Structure formats: structure tokens, C-alpha cells
Amino acid sequence: MPHTGRRFTAAIFDMDGLLLDSERPIRDAWLRQSAAAGTPLSPSDYLLTVGRNRADCLQILSEKFGSRAAAEAMYESVDAEVEAQFQGRGFELKPGAEALLSRLKEQGVPLALASSTRHAEVLRRLRLAGLLDYFGSRVHGGDQVLRGKPHPDLFLLAAQSLGMAPAKALVFEDSSYGAQGGLSAGMGVVLVPDLKQPDPAVADRCTILTSLNDVLERCPHWFSA
Known part of the structure; x- marks a missing residue:
């Protein structure tokens, strides 16, 4: 109750x-970067990670991208896109x-x-x-x-x-x-x-x-x- x-x-x-x-710009970056890499995430794929820490997300995403290294590389690409988009702004x-x-x-x-x-x-x-x-x-x-x-x-x-x-x-x-x-x-x-x-x-x-x-x-x- x-x-x-x-x-x-x-x-x-x-x-x-x-x-x-922050969830929407980060989600959109994941969808764009994964599509560009040829392993597109769907919005429902991304929702599986919402609220989870990075270690748990890596475990989930490693299955989607084929390896932990690929998931970690995608994290780096997403972080770079978000940083470029906001250019140090909050x-x-x-x-x-x-x-x-x-x-x-x-x-x-x-x-x-x-x-x-x-x-x-x-x-x-x-x-x-x-x-x-x-x-x-x-x-x-x-x-x-x-x-x-x-x-x-x-x-x-x-x-x-x-x-x-x-x-x-x-x-x-x-x-x-x-x-x-x-x-x-x-x-x-x-x-x-x-x-x-x-x-x-x-x-x-x-x-x-x-x-x-x-x-x-x-x-x-x-x-x-």
C-alpha cells in the first residue's frame, strides 16, 4: 500500500x-548511435536499461551488441554525442x-x-x-x-x-x-x-x-x- x-x-x-x-536526449543518442553501428536498439530495448546502473546495463546490452566490448564502445559513442550536443551545459x-x-x-x-x-x-x-x-x-x-x-x-x-x-x-x-x-x-x-x-x-x-x-x-x- x-x-x-x-x-x-x-x-x-x-x-x-x-x-x-536527461532520459530523452540520452535515449535518442542510444537509438542513433546503435543504428549507425548497424545494431539498432528499439525504444523498448532502451527501456530495459532505465533505472539500472552501468554494470547491469552493460550486461543487458552485451547480449544485444554481441559482446561487452561492443557495448562499452557504444557507451563511449553515446557519451560523446550527448556531450557534443550539450557542449558543457546542464x-x-x-x-x-x-x-x-x-x-x-x-x-x-x-x-x-x-x-x-x-x-x-x-x-x-x-x-x-x-x-x-x-x-x-x-x-x-x-x-x-x-x-x-x-x-x-x-x-x-x-x-x-x-x-x-x-x-x-x-x-x-x-x-x-x-x-x-x-x-x-x-x-x-x-x-x-x-x-x-x-x-x-x-x-x-x-x-x-x-x-x-x-x-x-x-x-x-x-x-x-
């Missing part, structure tokens, strides 16, 4: 597809992202970030988007744990950095893999779907919203500083 009636003292955010509108923010972070900061709610993206790249993307200061040192990437989402490890690491019990944290996610990780950690979960509609088995245990803007009016009811 959703976290009806529960109150929380901290918030843990995903990044790509939730705070940053991804656009998702609607309501900065307003929500600002509201929670005003309420004195501690914030952490748990992204499947590699830690160094998470820091870079947050810095370019102007969001890093909301999280300070409580920023975590998918290469910092042995098991990525949908396992709870990344969220448990975030709770540890917040210095509180996992059950006191409310997770904000856009993917079912991430939502499952938060639920497995014993946290409440708000799911704001982006590219992929949520798995019904996961959705039934989350609060589903269409935008982070929809969270603002709920903050006083969900959080105790």
Missing part, C-alpha cells in the same frame, strides 16, 4: 528522469524540481541523492544544473554499491549518509526499478513516471504523481523537520 498517513524526516531523490530531463530541469528542493530546504528536511549513474557523473550533472548545493556530500552513484537498483543497497547507503533509519526517508523516483529499491529498503516511495509506465505490482505500493509540482502541497503533511 502507499505510505498513507506516514510522516518522514528526510527525502532521497533519484536524478535522471526525475530532477533532470540538462534541463524537470517541472517542479527546483521548487520542491527549495521548499524542503526551507522546511529543514535533509536531502540525499541516489542515482544509478556513476558517482562522478552524478556530481557533474548536478553541478551543471545548479542543484548540487541542495545535497552537499549526500550524493551517491550506482558505482558505489555492489548491487544496483532494484536492490535496496543504494538507498540504504543514502540513509546511512543522512544518519537515520531507512523508514524515516521518503524516496522520489521515476522508474519502477528505483521504486522497488526504495520499497525494499523500507522507505516510502513517490513515483513520478517519465519514459516508462510503472510496473503495476510496484505502483500499487507507491504514491503516483504526474509531476514534482504535485508534491509541494503535500510537503507539510509528509515531512516533519
Whole structure:
């Protein structure tokens, strides 16, 4: 069941597809680069990777491209295309992202970030988007744990950095893999779907919203500083 009636003292955010509108340009680069290499991914192929860390994605994509080396080479091509497209600019923010972070900061709610993206790249993307200061040192990437989402490890690491019990944290996610990780950690979960509609088995245990803007009016009811 959703976290009806529960109150929380901290918030843990995903990044790509939730705070940053990064999933679409990255997906489009994967579709273009794979087609150019003669092993085109379909949109449904790409959706298999949404919310997973790089190691898990490489395992999935190695089967598609024929080898791990080919999948790693495709990653490099995609990264290069995205970098050339944005030329050092940050991804656009998702609607309501900065307003929500600002509201929670005003309420004195501690914030952490748990992204499947590699830690160094998470820091870079947050810095370019102007969001890093909301999280300070409580920023975590998918290469910092042995098991990525949908396992709870990344969220448990975030709770540890917040210095509180996992059950006191409310997770904000856009993917079912991430939502499952938060639920497995014993946290409440708000799911704001982006590219992929949520798995019904996961959705039934989350609060589903269409935008982070929809969270603002709920903050006083969900959080105790």
C-alpha cells in the first residue's frame, strides 16, 4: 500500500528522469548511435536499461551488441554525442524540481541523492544544473554499491549518509526499478513516471504523481523537520 498517513524526516531523490530531463536526449543518442553501428536498439530495448546502473546495463546490452566490448564502445559513442550536443551545459530541469528542493530546504528536511549513474557523473550533472548545493556530500552513484537498483543497497547507503533509519526517508523516483529499491529498503516511495509506465505490482505500493509540482502541497503533511 502507499505510505498513507506516514510522516518522514528526510527525502532521497533519484536524478535522471526525475530532477533532470536527461532520459530523452540520452535515449535518442542510444537509438542513433546503435543504428549507425548497424545494431539498432528499439525504444523498448532502451527501456530495459532505465533505472539500472552501468554494470547491469552493460550486461543487458552485451547480449544485444554481441559482446561487452561492443557495448562499452557504444557507451563511449553515446557519451560523446550527448556531450557534443550539450557542449558543457546542464540538462534541463524537470517541472517542479527546483521548487520542491527549495521548499524542503526551507522546511529543514535533509536531502540525499541516489542515482544509478556513476558517482562522478552524478556530481557533474548536478553541478551543471545548479542543484548540487541542495545535497552537499549526500550524493551517491550506482558505482558505489555492489548491487544496483532494484536492490535496496543504494538507498540504504543514502540513509546511512543522512544518519537515520531507512523508514524515516521518503524516496522520489521515476522508474519502477528505483521504486522497488526504495520499497525494499523500507522507505516510502513517490513515483513520478517519465519514459516508462510503472510496473503495476510496484505502483500499487507507491504514491503516483504526474509531476514534482504535485508534491509541494503535500510537503507539510509528509515531512516533519
